[in-house]
Amino acid sequence: MGTENAPGGKASPDPQDVQSSVFHSIKLFVLCHSVLQLAQLMISGYLKSSISTVEKRFGLSSRTSGLLASFNEVGNTALIVFVSYFGSRVHRPRLIGCGAILVSLAGLLMTLPHFISEPYRYDDTSPENTPQDFEASLCLPTASAPAPAPSNGNCSSSTEAQHLGLVGIMFVAQTLLGVGGVPIQPFGISYIDDFAHHSNSPLYLGILFAVTMMGPGLAFGLGSLMLRLYVDINRMPEGGISLTIKDPRWVGAWWLGFLIAAGTVALAAIPYFFFPKEMPKEKHELQFRRKVLAVTDSPAGKGKDSPTEQRPGESTKKQDGPVQIARNLTVIQFIKVFPKVLLQTLRHPTFLLVVLSQVCLSSMAAGMGTFLPKFLERQFFITASYANLLIGCLSFPSIIVGIVVGGVLVKRLHLGPVGCSVLCLLGMLLCLFFSLPLFFIGCPSHQIAGITHQPSAQPGLELFPGCMEACSCQSDGFNPVCDPSARVEYITPCHAGCSSRVVQDALDKSQVFYTNCSCVAGDNPVLAGSCDSTCSHLVVPFLLLVSLGSALACLTHTPSFLLILRGVKKEDKTLAVGIQFMFLRILAWMPSPVIHGSAIDTTCVHWALSCGHRAVCRYYNNDLLRNRFIGLQFFYKIGSMICFALVLAVLRQQTKEARTKESRSSPCPEQQLLVSEPGKKSEDSRV
8 A cells, every 4th residue: 555545644554464354444434433423322312302301300400401411512522622633643443432432331320320319209298109199198187197297308418418419420421421422423534534435435424424313313212112111110119109101200211221322332332442543545436436426527536636636836735724733733732722723713704604503503403402302291291202202203304304405405406605505594594484383382381279370260279279278288299180170280189178089990000089179169079190181282283393494404504514614715624614513512502401491490380399499390381481492492593594694695795706806807707707617516516
């Protein structure tokens, strides 16, 4: 092998020495890396599928759970800049394997709070989870009932410290999850690009991204299966439990998905310790690629492999680029020069505006991906398992379709920078149009006695009525029951004034009723569990509109990336892409879940208390929840659309100035345009 085929001018190993090893195949590396990135995104996206379950299990607010989800980006962002510094100096496959092992260990660490914490108690009024929990929340005379314990009766300094320790373990695990993912994608992409044939490299990367995009969808599918199992399936109490999956107190086996995903990542990491630091560069182009390119000219590919075909002066310019300079610097020098290089890159107006538009889109995606399952649960009163199933089957396939269609349009229409900006602007306009009906599709809040009040409600329901004054109700008990005739929900049978319980056995399940309820009109019996919703069927059209809007927004993925590549100098492209992803993490993926979680918390009307502090929200104002969650998404979409409109204005102004300058300097501008245009279209279509 000649030195020109190895990155950095280093000679690759002799093919005769490595011919017998299967790990000297770039095709096998592409296969292994596709599986690894699929598993990595599955484990990093699994928390989002079980975010509401983790909130209920550990008493977290949406703001805290959003912060927990964003901590995945903290470790990633802290180290991602150094990836461009190390480049090919390290043994990339082994470093990828080490990162994958760290990701697997972080996934196992996420499950640790389940094993070291006490079993889940879905009824705090009873010392153990037994069928007697129903009787513990009945309305008993004050004289014969034990004194109600305050909400912080079981609290102590050690209890609070244990709770903080459990939550702290999850934060550390999320940070390590981000740190472990740092070398996986950048080193894998550069390794493929270095040793694949220049014509096969785009195809390999396309396959890699296509397989990787299925990771979040599989994460939500896995969450749908795991959340149907009870959280303490490994330590069920004697006599079983009296909860069903539709009960608002149900907590699924959120930890089991992390075990499965962590095991998958660990298995996918094994082959990387057998790949060489450098392998022989792929010599032959794939057959069907050769047939496709037989009718097209590929001067860019020739120029890539042949240094002698570079334009005069190009080599000199490349030596002065920030990326080339960074390779010759020490770590300390690289840190010192990085701010200057960053400011120099941000001086490009097109680059800055496109990155800002992508920040808005990524903020929208981060908030939607983190809290959409919880939003569907609360807005349409469906189970967490069903919400994850719908998202995995509808939303993520539409995202993949949007990205693919955007790339096809760029290629088929031979779009240049102006055309790409028009496509981005059109995609965001259509996305905004189909997002408007989302403000009006949803279910009204249930009428909760003592918590919510509706104008058509019976007088006195907005306050705890005097009919339960003789009862010794727990101040923070939660065992909801429903009066089906008036469609009024009570937070416990005690708050409905019920003094007895009846179990009616059926063929498949038993139904629990509470009778002798002094607060229920007509002394009608009430049913255990929350009231059923009459509009849960609206979740499907709602999610179809969300999926359509996501597909239209993803049309901008390929053309906006092309605008970034065209908005900077050729020698600055690698660093520009790195800066782009750094900004997306810092300005979008880290703060957006916290912002969306804080907005959701402002719509809560009834909080559960833990040691005198707010824990998880039990009831939301559904109208406020829908308007603020969808409104925040709408805000980010408008910001992205404005940025794309400014990009279009800047590009048109630059084109106009270029034509004016060309008309002054050239006697025949029309003839030059005719000559240069076909080559420009060909180059745009290849990108």
